[in-house]
Amino acid sequence: MIQDAAGTGDKRDAILRAALELISERGFHNTPVSLIASVSGVSAGIIYHYFDSKDELIQALYGEVKLDMMRSITLGYSTDLPYRERFDLFWNNSIRHVLSHPEQAKFLEQFENSSFVEPTLPNAVMVEVNRIIEFYTDGVADGVLRDLPVPVLLSLSTGVAASLLKQHVAGALVLDEDLSAVAVDACWDAISA
Amino acid sequence: MIQDAAGTGDKRDAILRAALELISERGFHNTPVSLIASVSGVSAGIIYHYFDSKDELIQALYGEVKLDMMRSITLGYSTDLPYRERFDLFWNNSIRHVLSHPEQAKFLEQFENSSFVEPTLPNAVMVEVNRIIEFYTDGVADGVLRDLPVPVLLSLSTGVAASLLKQHVAGALVLDEDLSAVAVDACWDAISA
Amino acid sequence: MIQDAAGTGDKRDAILRAALELISERGFHNTPVSLIASVSGVSAGIIYHYFDSKDELIQALYGEVKLDMMRSITLGYSTDLPYRERFDLFWNNSIRHVLSHPEQAKFLEQFENSSFVEPTLPNAVMVEVNRIIEFYTDGVADGVLRDLPVPVLLSLSTGVAASLLKQHVAGALVLDEDLSAVAVDACWDAISA
């Protein structure tokens, strides 16, 4: 997905792209394979050449989308930066990625809230996830962040961002740069020591 | 729902209760009307006497669940209480209700994340919603809370609670009284002036 | 099947009857459920009300057909009759039943030659089967039949009847009373001591 401009994989890619668009909009159970096929310009049969089943198609899509999002979030991250700057980087990357890829956000939310068996995340994803976790554990160890369990710190930061983005998408607020800036300040107050 | 004196409505109630249980567990599209019927001990046909369609059943369920939850959250609320106590009341009521009614939380999340047309909330629900909004607007006006748009304040408080609860349900953390207490403190830091 | 002139079971019966006719003529894999439905005058969906799957439908049909045939073959059988008369009775009953129910014969042959898991025969069927086996074991014990394993005696009698019937159906011969009479004589020569 995303890459592979032409040649083999073109079709597989078109299928994944159409699936992402459709499922994020209509939901998994409301997106027949035949619709994915027609939107991506292929026959229904060929989908089973690239994926074993509709379910496997979703799983594959999840893996690709998750990786894409995690890499966006940690883009430019370095332990050389001060904590506050690293926090801002995560925050801004997240906001930017979701605003420019709302289908990905909707899809991931659906998938992770559904009764799908969440596959073990591939290493490539875990690498990024670990950088984020490391940020919080190091921050606590260095006395920069409050001594709270990492999941709580995540709720106080990522959880807020997610909530803001949801409201933005729903139209309850407009998440512009200014609003984002005050929100990130408030979050930092919540997590910093 | 839940209550209902006796006689008429008994059956309607049983249907709604079964639907809530099943849908929260299996999802809307994975819950056939026939299953709701058999679990609630009625025939499939009679469901169409009480509801025009499967969709309408869901909508009705949403209204009842939403009201039940909002009333729980504002239980004991009074503008006579100091701001911080009111905030704690919302917080504790929310945590308590979700922990004791996880099906409701799961159902609402599914519903509000789905492509269902969200119906206009009935007045009874709006009454409770308005008390919450009022808390924030008054708090800002009185200089107790930061001068941020209400939706942002909501993300910084309700959003955090929701995130914590989700992680609790997923097993990522155990949301006991202590953890809840430190989290509410952190949230207060984030929203108070 | 066969019985149940009216009332409940009518439809189930019609389905089984159509399935027998169609499958014996066209084969299992060439007989779509939709065709069984239209021939029996019901909708495709209702078939799954009476049977769990196409496979189970076949299994049920097998059970009913097998029982019907076995009962026809042993009709009028009694250990009071002399061995030769009992043998003639089996022989004539078999011929008569197959000639008047060729679909049953074709269906059973297909089923028993297929890779279906042959279900354990129900007791009702085993009762009839045992009477036949008993005939051979007793006959050997009483010195009336050659001292050969029962399966071999079966091949020398039942096997010949089956072969003749197959040729009759294929048009290679006409199995009239006279031919049947000389054949049964020859078979008796083959198995009698």
Next chain:
Amino acid sequence: MIQDAAGTGDKRDAILRAALELISERGFHNTPVSLIASVSGVSAGIIYHYFDSKDELIQALYGEVKLDMMRSITLGYSTDLPYRERFDLFWNNSIRHVLSHPEQAKFLEQFENSSFVEPTLPNAVMVEVNRIIEFYTDGVADGVLRDLPVPVLLSLSTGVAASLLKQHVAGALVLDEDLSAVAVDACWDAISA
């Protein structure tokens, strides 16, 4: 099949061999062309270079298998031999061939019991078939065999052999040399004058 010098036909042969193996085991309708292709190590497309359709492939296979079997059965046959020895030769050849080529037997049985249009047997096959028929007509004319229609004589001999073999394959008996010997005696009793 089986033979074929080298080069051209190699692939056609591999296809037929795989088809025989697979179809005898899984049945015609349960053997996709794609499976025949992968087992025989060729592409699915090329099969349509050698055969016009899946059906034609089966018909061709039938012709080759039938010829192979008939030639095995008449191997060593000569009108110079006494009738009883010729009969034993047919019998033993049949048993031997089927025991060493069970796939062929299974395939032929399926084919001949199916609703395939049985093709006119090629001359090469008819030559062998005629030698067998001639054996019976001559035997009757010479007073060695009972004066019965050839098909009846066939049922009394070939039919018995087929039945025994089926039971052997099904595990109902073990067709060793001794059992074969007593069975052939019994059959001879049934057909000899």
Next chain:
DNA sequence: AATGAATGAGCCTTCATTCAT
């Protein structure tokens, strides 16, 4: 000759909804 991606018709099965009773 050969490959294997691609097509599209058809199959089994599910399920929301209706209707005779």
Next chain:
DNA sequence: TATGAATGAAGGCTCATTCAT
């Protein structure tokens, strides 16, 4: 009110066959 048999429209998937390469 209440039942549950019945319908019919999809939906996921398979597979014989074609075709660009």
